[in-house]
Amino acid sequence: MIYLELFLSFAKIGVMTFGGGYAMLPIIQREIVEKKKWVTEADVMDYYAIGQCTPGVIAVNTATFTGRHIAGDLGGICATAGVVFPSIIIITLIAALIRGFAHIRAVQDALAGIRVCVCVLVFNAVLKMWKKAVVDKVTLVLYLAILIASVFFDASPILMVVIAAAAGLLVKGRAKA
Amino acid sequence: MTLYLKLFWEFFKAGLFAIGGGMATVPFLQEISRKTGWYTAGDLADMIAVSESTPGPIGVNMATYVGYTTAQRQAGPVFGILGGILSTVGLVMPSVIIILIIARFLEKFRENRYVNAAMYGLRAASVALISSAGISIVFIAVFGVNSIDEWRQAVIDYRCFLLAALILILTRWVPKVRDMHPILFIIASAVIGIVFHMSVPL
Numbered sequence: 617m618i619y620l621e622l623f624l625s626f627a628k629i630g631v632m633t634f635g636g637g638y639a640m641l642p643i644i645q646r647e648i649v650e651k652k653k654w655v656t657e658a659d660v661m662d663y664y665a666i667g668q669c670t671p672g673v674i675a676v677n678t679a680t681f682t683g684r685h686i687a688g689d690l691g692g693i694c695a696t697a698g699v700v701f702p703s704i705i706i707i708t709l710i711a712a713l714i715r716g717f718a719h720i721r722a723v724q725d726a727l728a729g730i731r732v733c734v735c736v737l738v739f740n741a742v743l744k745m746w747k748k749a750v751v752d753k754v755t756l757v758l759y760l761a762i763l764i765a766s767v768f769f770d771a772s773p774i775l776m777v778v779i780a781a782a783a784g785l786l787v788k789g790r791a792k793a
Numbered sequence: 794m795t796l797y798l799k800l801f802w803e804f805f806k807a808g809l810f811a812i813g814g815g816m817a818t819v820p821f822l823q824e825i826s827r828k829t830g831w832y833t834a835g836d837l838a839d840m841i842a843v844s845e846s847t848p849g850p851i852g853v854n855m856a857t858y859v860g861y862t863t864a865q866r867q868a869g870p871v872f873g874i875l876g877g878i879l880s881t882v883g884l885v886m887p888s889v890i891i892i893l894i895i896a897r898f899l900e901k902f903r904e905n906r907y908v909n910a911a912m913y914g915l916r917a918a919s920v921a922l923i924s925s926a927g928i929s930i931v932f933i934a935v936f937g938v939n940s941i942d943e944w945r946q947a948v949i950d951y952r953c954f955l956l957a958a959l960i961l962i963l964t965r966w967v968p969k970v971r972d973m974h975p976i977l978f979i980i981a982s983a984v985i986g987i988v989f990h991m992s993v994p995l
Contacts, residue, residue: 729986
């Protein structure tokens with residue numbers, strides 16, 4: 617039952633993610649690229665790039681893309697339902713039962729440790745992707761330019777994605793002579 | 794009934810217009826608070842804090858939290874659950890529809906030279922943007938400041954460096970250990986965080 621499998625896999629990813637869509641990347645690589653082999657590393661990069669310039673939560677976009685790729689529109693919906701399912705359960709329980717959850721000392725301490733770990737895991741994940749995306753001089757220049765623009769100048773990610781797509785078209789899109 | 798429709802609709806709008814990840818929904822949540830009075834700015838600060846400290850995408854966590862709290866205050870806990878679910882469905886519905894349409898388009902033009910050329914540029918951009926997000930988490934997690942502009946206030950906490958170095962070595966160079974599931978490193982780091990009271994600066 618592929619729909620159930622998609623739901624469960626993405627529920628697993630949802631429960632293991634602390635932070636935004638980026639924190640999910642190492643888990644996604646492990647669960648759906650390496651273990652299930654549902655999509656390739658390059659597919660995930662495409663999903664993230666598209667997720668940057670479409671509405672909504674990136675984690676949800678990636679789930680919808682992967683689910684649809686494996687089992688059509690219904691697959692996309694099942695994967696998405698899976699990725700939000702743990703949030704609904706956990707947040708409802710906390711909202712109903714625990715007052716001031718985020719101010720509990722142990723929660724803050726645990727989170728401080730988790731953040732450091734997520735940094736390193738994202739670094740490893742990025743390194744893997746980097747080798748597949750930065751393949752020549754053009755992509756190296758694009759990579760460095762966009763990194764600098766977004767770290768130091770807070771450039772709009774949508775603008776960066778549009779420029780990169782245009783640059784790709786200019787370099788690779790021309791008809792062969 | 795109208796409350797649930799309103800919750801769904803407000804989050805549907807947030808899902809449709811917030812571009813670029815979970816934190817992009819925060820301004821929309823502020824707008825909802827101002828317009829409806831469902832919750833205060835202080836409530837929202839708490840909801841963001843809880844959403845950041847629990848598993849799951851932050852935007853989804855916030856939608857569930859706001860939906861539950863709002864409906865629960867007006868109609869009790871059972872209806873709170875319904876409110877949380879409806880808000881979350883509202884938030885993700887626009888992006889699910891849009892992504893399904895884009896995926897159909899991509900599939901159709903998979904062999905198209907122009908689509909492939911654009912993707913070649915896009916992947917470099919994608920990795921650059923993820924790297925940039927990674928750098929900003931380093932500033933928050935390791936140096937205790939919110940962005941690179943605040944580097945003068947950066948605090949050097951050797952515990953963070955030691956933990957980062959340890960995980961880096963384990964995940965890259967130690968055979969067998971490096972193939973372990975990422976969640977194990979996350980759990981171990983949470984335990985280390987608690988043992989060494991890592992949220993309290995030295």
